[in-house]
Amino acid sequence: MRNRYILIVDAVAVLLCVAVAFVLRLDWQAPLAADHPFAEAVRFSLLAAPLLKLPVFYAFGLYARYWRFVGLGDLLTIVTAVSSATVLFGAATLAAVSTGWVSAYPRSVPAIDWLLTLLAVSGVRVAVRVLAEARAASRDHGRRPSQGKCVLVVGAGQAGTMVVREMQRNPQLGLEPVGFLDDDRGKLGKSIQGIRVLARLDQLGEVVLARHVDEVVIAMPKAPGPVLRNLVQAARQAGVPAKVVPGVFELLEGGVSVSRLREVDITDLLRRRPIVAAPDTASYLRDQHVLITGAGGSIGSELCRQIAKAGARTLVLVGHGENSIFDCAEHIRHTFPAIDVSAVIADIRHRSSLDRVFATHRPSVVFHAAAHKHVPLMEAHPAEAVANNVVGTATLVECALAHGVERFVLISTDKAVQPSSVMGATKRIAEMIVRDAAARSGRRFLAVRFGNVLGSRGSVVPFFRRQIARGGPVTVTDPDMTRYFMTIPEAVYLVLKAGGFAHGGELFVLNMGQPVRIVDLATDLIRLSGFEPDEIEIVFTGLRPGEKLAEHLWEDNSLIEPVAEGDVFRVQEPEPPLHGEALNACIRSLERASIVDDPLTLQRLLAEAVPTFVPSLRVEAALRPASPQGVSSRSGPPAAGLTAGQGRLKD
Structure with a gap:
């Protein structure tokens, strides 16, 4: 029903409600005679009620709604509109009596009129919905399937x-x-x-x-x-x-x-209870000047949020992507206006740029999250992986030492354990660089290692989501592939927690729970998205270069000590093969090979620096003559890795 017809019905209803209110008040005696004591009151009310009430109804939007879908909120609006109109009508009546326009007026009539008007106005609108639904049901009756x-x-x-x-x-x-x-x-x-x-x-x-x-x-x-x-x-x-x-x-x-x-909420996919952040975990960051590299990334931006929440005095956001750094800086400024935020576009491989940043902002704590992390891409571009993950980390660490940084936290990965990829090998050397700097300086420089992060940019969950949105198929490399998973807030919370236990040179590993099969993750995501696996196909594509079926959190014969209520492990691995001048010489050789973009030399140098590194087979064959006795001459699949449970638990 159109609203203009409802307006006409309301006008009639308002008149009838006033008349019925008088009839009810006078015990069903209609004051029709001219000499009746309330005749003036009736005439006034019949004139004033529609003139006063209908504009109020209009002002409250009662003629600008689609009443077929009337709901509780609309009824509350009707109550407010009718009440307001009744108050206005009562005030006009009082004014008419006080000025002598009306000699007498029953005081109970406005109350009776309010109730009747409320029932009439709301009843008209509810009737519109009931009639519309009845018509729709009648229209669809013939289309009902024989068996539902x-x-x-x-x-x-x-x-x-x-x-x-x-x-x-x-x-x-x-x-x-x-x-x-x-x-x-x-x-x-x-x-x-x-x-x-x-x-x-x-x-x-x-x-x-x-x-x-x-x-x-x-x-x-x-x-x-x-x-x-x-x-x-x-x-x-x-x-x-x-x-x-x-x-x-x-x-x-x-x-x-x-x-x-x-x-789907990311925590839906964990297959465990999410870790709940405890207050004052990162109290050591309060009033500190903190610099974060890779601040525009998934981990880096969450580091910025949680460090700001911990009460840092200043934040220096360093990154290579101007848009992501700008967005992160604006978010922190808006959410934490008391914190001094500086956005810096810089490359961690350029020492002169870093020196200017450190000299200007004088950070006391550095969180290093900048890294190339995509395994297949880094297999195709090993020079970039080495330049960023190794040379960039070494440059940043030396700059931090030169400018008096007291605490340095490297974000590392489980792919650094028995690495089968260039990315994993470069992150293992980055761990060596940070721990060697701690040994040389006695400062709180440490590495924190964890597995895959759900929902981060480039991770498997956004990739699966896009495939599901397209209707599939969802591509999984191997039915037996497993990974450790954690949410971004969980990982950052535990990184900050581990940083508080640092004395210098430690390697901390986050408690990632049990590994999850990627195919199970894909199946969960399909179902939790409202589909069935038979609606969205899962296709197995095979391992890509540098990938392993399973990742591990530490090397064999490592000494494992739980800290932070078991959320974090302090891991003492066998002594790294390179440190001091030998490590510096290795970094210089890697830097030279990355400049000339020599993949074979890069993988040979990585294999020499990380004995457990197994290069890809096509490169391995080319390396065999140059290193007949070395790691790079091995053939066949990588040796079976170690699970987290194969370390020795410290008493």
């Missing part, structure tokens, strides 16, 4: 109620809700939208069999990953498909795309 699917809705909250309502409004979908599941005891046995809450979540399998359910719809958009995973698994065991449905509020928040993907 029996659907069990998991979650009797707001999202579940909306799902059932839409099924009932759109019978052409062929979906018949047969019941709810919910763990809220107050809802068990109750009916919502005419559908009964049958049982708890853990009784899904029993209800599926008892009610001959064809499909399970999980309407719990904010449920944690383990809960969703268990529900999907229970449905699969019962032999019915399960779909995860996002709520409308997630669409409004931008958490779900129009391709019906549910925006």
Whole structure:
């Protein structure tokens, strides 16, 4: 119904409500006679009510709404509008009585009129919705399939109620809700939208069999990953498909795309309880001048946020990408206005640039997160990996020593353990550089090593998400490939925590939990996005150059000491083969080879510096004549690696 017709109905209703209010007040005696004591009051009210109330209704937007979808919020607006109009009408009546326009007026009439008007105005609008839905149901009646699917809705909250309502409004979908599941005891046995809450979540399998359910719809958009995973698994065991449905509020928040993907919380994929940050973990950073390299990256930007939260006095954000550094700096300035933030575009390989930065800002703590980390790309461009990860780290460390930096934290990777890639070997040498600087200076220079980070730029989760959004396939290298995973906030929190235990020269390894198969991660992401694996194909592509089936956190015969309630391990590995002048000579040789971009020489030098490094096979064959007895002459697949449990736990 158009709003102009509703305006006409309201005008009639307002007049009738005033008249009925007088009739009710006078015990069903209509004051029609001219000599009746309230005749003037009736005439005044019939004139004033529509003239005063209808403009108020208009001001409150009662004629600018699509009343077919009237809801609770609209009814609250109606109550406010009618109340305001009644107050205005009462004030006008009082003025009329006080000025002698009306000789007498029943005081209870405005109250009766308010109630009647409220019922009439809201009733008209509710009637519009009821009639519209009745017409739609009548129109769709002939399109109802002969046999609809029996659907069990998991979650009797707001999202579940909306799902059932839409099924009932759109019978052409062929979906018949047969019941709810919910763990809220107050809802068990109750009916919502005419559908009964049958049982708890853990009784899904029993209800599926008892009610001959064809499909399970999980309407719990904010449920944690383990809960969703268990529900999907229970449905699969019962032999019915399960779909995860996002709520409308997630669409409004931008958490779900129009391709019906549910925006999966990264913690859904961990297969463990997320680590909760404790307060005052990084208290050693309070009032410090902190410099972060790679500040525009995933880890670097999160370092900036958590260090700012810890109370650092100044932050110096160093990076090579101007856009990411600018965005990060603006975010920190807006979120932490009391902190002095400096954005610096510089290359860590250029000593002169770094000297100017350190001389200007005088940092006391450095977090080194700048690195090339993409394994296959660094296999194709080893000179860049060496120049950035080795030469850049050495330059930064020497600059930090020269300018009096007291604490230096290197962000390293589990790929530095028994590396099979150029990237892993360069990060292993970066660890040697930092620990050697600590031995020479006695300062708190340390390395922190962890595995893959969920959701970081270039990581597997955003890659899988894009593939799922395109409809697949999702590409996985090998069905047996495993990796350690951690969220970005978890990794940074534990890095800061480890930095507080530093005395100098330590290697800390974050407790990454148990390794996860990549194919299981892909399957979880598909299901939690609202699909089934048979809808999104998983294709195995084979290992790429430099990749391993499994990563490890430390070398064999390492001494492992848990610290920080077991969240971090202090690892004492066998003495590195290079230190002091020998390490410096190796860095100079690597730098020369990177300048001329000589891949074979680079891999030979990396193999000499890191005895456990296994170069790619095509390079290995070329290296064999030059190093008949060395590591590079080995053939066949890399030796089986070590799991974290193969170290020796320190008493």
